[in-house]
Amino acid sequence: MDDLIRIPCVMMRGGTSKGPFFLRSDLPHDPAQRDALLIELMGSGHPLQIDGIGGGNSLSSKVAIVGPATRDGADVDYLFAQVKVEEQLVDTAPNCGNMLSAVGAFAIEKGLVTAQPGETKVRVHNVNTGKIIEARFQTPGGELRYQGDAAIDGVPGTAAPVYLAFLEAIGAKTGRLLPSGAPQEVIDGVPVSLIDGATPVVLARAETFGLTGSETAQDLDANRAFMARLEMVRIEAGRRMGLGDVAESVLPKPVLIGVPRRGGDLAVRYFTPHACHSSLATTGAVSVAIAATLPDSIVGTALPDFQLPNTLTLEHPTGRMAVRVDRDSATGQPIVFVMRTCRRLFEGAALVRRTN
Numbered sequence: 001m002d003d004l005i006r007i008p009c010v011m012m013r014g015g016t017s018k019g020p021f022f023l024r025s026d027l028p029h030d031p032a033q034r035d036a037l038l039i040e041l042m043g044s045g046h047p048l049q050i051d052g053i054g055g056g057n058s059l060s061s062k063v064a065i066v067g068p069a070t071r072d073g074a075d076v077d078y079l080f081a082q083v084k085v086e087e088q089l090v091d092t093a094p095n096c097g098n099m100l101s102a103v104g105a106f107a108i109e110k111g112l113v114t115a116q117p118g119e120t121k122v123r124v125h126n127v128n129t130g131k132i133i134e135a136r137f138q139t140p141g142g143e144l145r146y147q148g149d150a151a152i153d154g155v156p157g158t159a160a161p162v163y164l165a166f167l168e169a170i171g172a173k174t175g176r177l178l179p180s181g182a183p184q185e186v187i188d189g190v191p192v193s194l195i196d197g198a199t200p201v202v203l204a205r206a207e208t209f210g211l212t213g214s215e216t217a218q219d220l221d222a223n224r225a226f227m228a229r230l231e232m233v234r235i236e237a238g239r240r241m242g243l244g245d246v247a248e249s250v251l252p253k254p255v256l257i258g259v260p261r262r263g264g265d266l267a268v269r270y271f272t273p274h275a276c277h278s279s280l281a282t283t284g285a286v287s288v289a290i291a292a293t294l295p296d297s298i299v300g301t302a303l304p305d306f307q308l309p310n311t312l313t314l315e316h317p318t319g320r321m322a323v324r325v326d327r328d329s330a331t332g333q334p335i336v337f338v339m340r341t342c343r344r345l346f347e348g349a350a351l352v353r354r355t356n
Contacts, residue, residue, distance in 0.1 A: 006349035007041070010106060015098030015340040016154040016279045017059045020350055021106045024067030024077065035081070035090040038063055041350050042083045049085060053350060058272045061085050064099050066106055074125035074132050075113050078103045082250055091250050094199055095128045095172060097282025101162045101340035104135040108144050109344070115139040129172040131198075134165040146343050153319020154279030159341035166286050166336045167328075169198045173251065179241040183296040187233045187240075193297040194241050197287030198336070200252035202237040203298040206269065213258015213267035217276035217317045220269060227274070230254050234273055253284060257302060264313035264320050266302060280316035286336045288314060289323045293334050308334070 010021045020041070028034045039045070042061055043052020054061040063081040070077050080099055082091045104122030107113045113122050120139040123132055138145045138160045148160030170177045174196045184193050193203040206213030209226050220226065234254050238246030246252065250273055258267040270277040270284040277284070291299035292306045300306065309326040324337040 003354045004351045005354050006351055007037075009348065009350040010109075010344060011053070011346035012064075012102040012106060012342060012344055013155070014064070014096075014100065014102030014342045015152065015282055017062050017096060017098040018055070018345065019060060019062035019064065019099060020053060021064045021066060021102065023110060024065050024079070027065060031092075037352055038081055038083050038090055039088045040352050044083055044085060045088045047086050054083060054085065056085060058082070058085060058275060059278065062096055062099050064103060064106070066103055066110070066112070068112060069125050070127075071125040071130075071132070073123060075123045076103065076107045076125065077127050078124050079127040089248070092128055093173065093249055093251050094253075095126045095131070095283050097133075097164065097166075097198060097286065097338065098340065100124060100126065100133060101135065101164060101282070102342035104137050104162070105144055105146070105342055105344065108137065108139070115142045115144055117142050120144075129198075131166075131168040131172060134167055136163040136165075148341075150339065150341050152339070152341055153316070153321065155341065159343055162340045162342055164282065164338045164340060166198050166338070169286050169290060169336050170333055171196050172198055172283075173200050174242055177290070177294075183294045183300070184298060185240075187236045188229070190233050191298065192233065192237060193291055193294075193299065194237050194252070195287050195291045195294075195297065196241065197290040198283035199281070199287055200241055200243065201284060201287045201291075202234055202252050202254045203288070203291055204233070204254070204256055205298060205302075206256040206258035206267070209256070211256065211258070213256050213269055214261050214315070215269065217269075217278050220276040230271065231274070253281070255284060255288060257288070257299060260313075260315050262315050262320065264315040266299070266312070266314055268314045268316055270316070276317065279318045280314060280321050282338050282340060285314055285321050285323050285338060288312070289325045289336045290334050293325065
């Protein structure tokens with residue numbers, strides 16, 4: 001025996017993100033103890049997370065915690081944890097749709113869900129938002145498949161498709177699509193739409209900041225004056241959305257839209273929030289798609305001919321993402337469909353120091 005504790009863990013890529021997946025029962029029940037363990041495990045507090053398994057980037061410093069469902073109509077629970085890289089902080093306020101795309105596969109492999117011949121549907125209860133998302137996986141002969149012909153921009157190669165249906169995509173944190181009550185308003189001279197879709201976002205036109213919306217992520221991150229102004233807008237947006245002081249929170253997420261240049265419907269730059277996403281968060285894409293259904297929103301005014309059902313193609317720094325938008329015949333609310341891929345990367349145990 002040594003002085004390290006071993007915690008069963010599977011490293012998985014979900015969409016354009018990756019991180020360790022844990023069974024809820026293998027982690028401390030107390031949130032403070034759990035978060036302290038995740039901070040050490042990921043190596044947070046160092047820009048490279050050199051003493052942990054984090055990847056030194058917000059897209060690879062994510063954790064998924066999965067367990068039996070605690071909500072009717074769901075198969076499993078999924079709690080997402082964004083573990084900060086340079087700060088020793090864990091934020092469980094947001095959902096992550098990219099990591100979510102691997103939750104069903106993890107649940108099937110762990111025996112929480114039984115694979116069906118052909119295709120298996122997993123109804124995932126996102127504990128962060130209380131919402132249910134349906135994920136469909138290829139399971140020919142009742143066996144999970146990771147390899148396939150589907151490709152998503154931001155990930156090399158191909159894999160089996162994972163189809164996500166955001167069945168309850170409105171009001172993830174505030175319970176309202178328009179938390180401030182208006183489809184468009186002005187913050188510090190910047191016209192914005194404050195939308196609470198699959199995640200709360202602050203939508204603004206890139207041209208307002210003297211940008212096009214097609215800049216590289218690196219160029220946007222290096223534009224310190226722009227990033228400082230964007231953060232001021234975000235903090236005030238959080239207050240107006242009823243989220244309080246969001247200076248230490250990753251919500252809401254800023255999103256710039258611009259004129260497309262590669263055949264899509266919109267150029268989109270999504271922020272995490274203090275850096276530009278190298279591609280596009282799934283929940284961000286869902287929120288942009290929902291905003292398109294509001295004619296007076298920033299997105300709606302950019303797409304005056306938008307009608308349901310429809311498919312939106314969103315250009316991001318490393319390619320494009322297509323999202324399908326339809327309307328629930330029973331509730332009249334928008335439903336958004338997204339295709340992602342996932343892969344199991346490593347299985348074993350994560351190690352943390354024994355403290356007693």
